[in-house]
Amino acid sequence: MSSSYVTLEQVAQHAGVSLATASRVINGSTRQVSERLREKVNASAEELGYLANASAQTLARNSSSLVGLLVHDIADPYFSSIARGVTRHTEEQGLVTVLGTTHRSTQKESTLLATLRAHRAKAIVLVGSRSTDEESNTRLIREIEAFQQQGGRVACVSQPGLPADTVNPDNHTGAAELARHLIALGHRRFAILAGPTNLSTARERLDGFHSALSAAGIELEHHNIVHGDFTRDGGFESTRRLMRLGTDATCLFAVNDVMATGAMAALRDSGIRVPQELSVAGFDDIPTLRDLTPALTTVRLPLEQMGERAAQMALETDHEGQDRTVNVQGEVLMRESTQRPAL
Amino acid sequence: MSSSYVTLEQVAQHAGVSLATASRVINGSTRQVSERLREKVNASAEELGYLANASAQTLARNSSSLVGLLVHDIADPYFSSIARGVTRHTEEQGLVTVLGTTHRSTQKESTLLATLRAHRAKAIVLVGSRSTDEESNTRLIREIEAFQQQGGRVACVSQPGLPADTVNPDNHTGAAELARHLIALGHRRFAILAGPTNLSTARERLDGFHSALSAAGIELEHHNIVHGDFTRDGGFESTRRLMRLGTDATCLFAVNDVMATGAMAALRDSGIRVPQELSVAGFDDIPTLRDLTPALTTVRLPLEQMGERAAQMALETDHEGQDRTVNVQGEVLMRESTQRPAL
DNA sequence: CTAACCTGGGAAAGAGTTTTCCCACAAGTC
DNA sequence: GACTTGTGGGAAAACTCTTTCCCAGGTTAG
16 A cells, blocks of 8 residues: 555566566667567556666666756747747757756856755756856856766757857847948937856947947947846846936847846836837747737747757767867847837 | 866765765765764765766656756747746755747647656646547546656646646736726627637637627627637738738737737738727736837736646645635736727 | 673665566577 | 487576675774
């Protein structure tokens, strides 16, 4: 009663073969087993409702069917889109996805990485901006290497520079191209709703935008840059601050769509019409946010595919060479939230 | 080299004690261990970087630290909000969340449930509408019971009638109250963008709305009901269909926010102004969709807390009695997408 | 002073797989 | 007919941990 499990040994007995033979049938080993016995074992397994004990398998094989997925916040549509791509691939492969949310805490990240290591996870997909903090970065690298030592594989999304396969959106180019489109529209004075300075994604987008402005001979004034924390409310607050201080910009670039959403809300609250009085652009093309009014000009990233590709790279068994990097280009989508500036 | 792991035995040797003693120290058993040895063992574990092998523990204890979370689609903000609540609780408890996405396939649901069983998951949180299909329902119940037989615990969100603890939003009352508000605004002719008929959530919301209309002596005409599939695009298409066929309704109720979003997009495409020509209301108050224009009238559900509560119930060890049900009331939020009908 | 009782610690038996090693037997070779 | 070769099957070790059982030594009570 206490143990309502069917073990492989029971299956073997029921089929009248040895434990080893049963195992060989169940997970198709290299060794041949006669068709007769094979059928007998399969029939017994079916009849008894055999379900292999995953922890015993993991222990014996020293590798589990778990794939870790670490994101900052699963409720953030940026991450949930990527997560969907990851789960699509892992589930297709019959693997199990372990979801860990770090909420930008390197502490939690470490804990989760250790847990995944303890579970002998087969692979880990790391999503989200890498911090520029030296210390936590080297620690992260050490942990990744420890995991790889154990035979685990790692792939990252948006975290260039780690010793692992990487899916890397070209934030710099995307932002620069967006800037050029906006300049072409006639804008000359820009405000930027930047992200946390220590996150590479935020910095790359800022840099890319900035460099395109410079190339066009446009100055970006210091007081026209405010920082948000990549959340909707952060974007809202930072935009209010910008408005309170006053700005002569004709176009506001928020480095991600989620903050752009907050910005548009703040502008509406302040009675500023978008795009008539101020153009607004974002980055990511978050699917859930495509129905905002006015429709947001942005740079589309194929988030779901990025997650899928990362999972795929992390699980490719044949590849054993150098770490690979897949660069992903964004596509500028000019929509309703931007127009040529009023004279 | 092959095995770069530190085992408990190595820790024990390093500390000069037996394996059993080391284990007693590490996971604070009932048996006492002298302070001296205790410190020695802990120091050794620290020094060697001991990390317990989770699968060995699972095998020995016949219970893992895994908590399953089954949703239809992690990119759907309804589910990702709930998922956030679930992970908050599980991670707080030092447990590991396993994410499975079923995409409304009972086949995948079964597979995932079996996998979780094979891993000796400690608990499972099941999220999403229960199907009304008799056959898949009884199978689901059998699988849940099999899991419980093994000592696993189950909690559901929005799936009343299963042999498990349940967090149950009062869809009927919420929809009815919303209907009363809309009637009070002056609406008499309604169109409904209903959900898949076989999902309880969709049905309850439809029923609740309908019963409030009946109570007010308002007929709901058959041609004013269309069905979507709970997705944005489904809402879009169904609304187009509704418009093509023509409707005399002054208010459109979509049974969830995601479909309401698609409906608003379709109406805009058709040049129909919301709310001036047609009022629109949704259900859920999805956080990511709060910035739509016009702001959507809806029924707020505390999605994140619902997930958290479900996880909490699933993990409460002391509770061993009857299955509990927590009812959650929605709150009607009248916003910009509804107004009194034009005369 | 001895009997009963604690208490800390160690040996060993599982938990359910995988996998290696070896044996038995049949078939083919000279 | 003995010897090799090949093939299917079984015994047992290994994976790492938990936990029970038991023993030795010290403490207390009578």
